[in-house]
Amino acid sequence: MNKPLIIVTGKNGQLGWELQRLHYQYTHQFNFLFVGREELDLSNIQSITTFFQQHKPFYFINCAAYTAVDKAEIEKDISFNINALAVAELAKQCAIINCKFITVSTDYVFDGTKNTPYEITDTTNPLNQYGYSKREGELLAIKNNADSIIIRTSWVYSSYGNNFVKTMLRLMKERESINVVSDQIGSPTYAKDLANAIIQIVETLAIHGSQFTNNIYHYSNDGIISWYDFAKEIQSLSGLHCKVNPIPSSQYPTPAKRPFYTAMSKEVISNNFQLKIKNWKESLKECLAELGYL
Template sequence: MVVLVTGSSGQLGQSLQYLAPNYQEIQFVFCTSADLNITNIAQCHAVFKQYQPDYCINAAAYTAVDKAESEPEKAHIINVIGAKNIAEVCKAYNTVLLHISTDFVFNGTKKSPYTEEDIPNPTGVYGKTKWEGEIAVQQTWEKHFIVRTSWVYSQFGHNFMKTMLRLASERDTISVVNDQIGTPTNAVDLADALVQIILTDNRQTTTDNFGIYNFSNEGQCSWYDFAKKIFEINKTQIELKAIPTSSFPTPAQRPAYSVLDKSKIKNTFGLSIKNWDACL
């Protein structure tokens, strides 16, 4: 079974590479943006023709949330046009698509975990382009799994955990917002969940499981709680101050609450999901 991964130099791509040796039945093809630029449809066709993948994990995305506010065209080309291109070539080669999306498709005003049935209402360019990318996938190719996730971190790439540890080595005090609530997701756990979806789907002759799924680790916390736990586990001595979002303005508005309900993915694929602090 051939599984092609786009955006393989990102956190999720590197996490899949980390796990790949555990899955002997899968031949992974890892493509960086240099190997496969999803905004170039001709290149997409050429790569798919070469590898004939059974599955494609589209981990390529424009994820610079604040920068997207000043680069809306770039975010649109990657997150919308790129997603549509990948869906088109998946359709041409009968490749099942696993497309990664985000909690940022929601505005964060809900007070209980978001389900797959909740109507997206993004507040910023990043969330808007990711939602439009979801729509493009849905309209282009029926054999898709859209997986929404949140607060992704890992030992790879750039992320909140690494930023906190770096800042702690440079400063005596760090201020972190305590009024944005969500769930950190270890990218390795997300990668493993995607492989489980593929293995389950591959064992079925027909599937009616296609559609949208939420995946993050379990539990919830604020960014302040997340930082506190990072320092606690790492035995880092630092003065950590809790501040409201209003004290830390950013170009893009963050969802105040973006906890995702994982019932659907757990029930459909038999996943057991660990708590965020255990994974940290």
């Protein structure tokens, strides 16, 4: 019997890379095809149509995105093309061939004015171009494919690629002290945990079909912290000698405005798909161990 084909975009990104590492455990159940920019350039809508003429997946997991939050303030059109228009086309092509479309979005769709975790039903109001392009991608995905699954996540890191954890480790080795913002609150996400969650979601869909009515889900590790708390834990676990100072966002101006609070409730995703969500410290330890610090 033919195994269902899962196509994953963004194979060279943090999440795509973690899915690649994980997929070996699932090759008895699914066939996989991982694609990067070379195989499927999302800035070229026509190439998406052509791609779907050649491939007929059962599940399509979109891990590719324009993720340079500050640069997006200048590259408005490019970020919108990749995060909104390409997502719309992927969703549409999946609907045509009855393929389940899963795409990843961001906590930056929220304006951060709440002080309790955001629910999937909460109003979005992105403060920056990246958040806006991702929110438009969510809306267009649902418009073009009512069965789309959108997983919003936050503060993604991995032992692979560029991220806050690796930047902190580098700076802590280079400097005697660093300043980290303490008034932006959210939850880190170990890309490996999110990759596991996505595979578990696909497995559940493969067994139970599309009985789930939600389009939007939230996923991160458990725990609500500031970037400063995150940096302090990285420093303490790694044993690097560097003083970490808390500063307000006003002392660290960036081209893109960031929301102050973006913790999200994961109740719906964990209940629907029976996911056990790890605490952020546990996952950070795992990543640091992989990087050779523990």
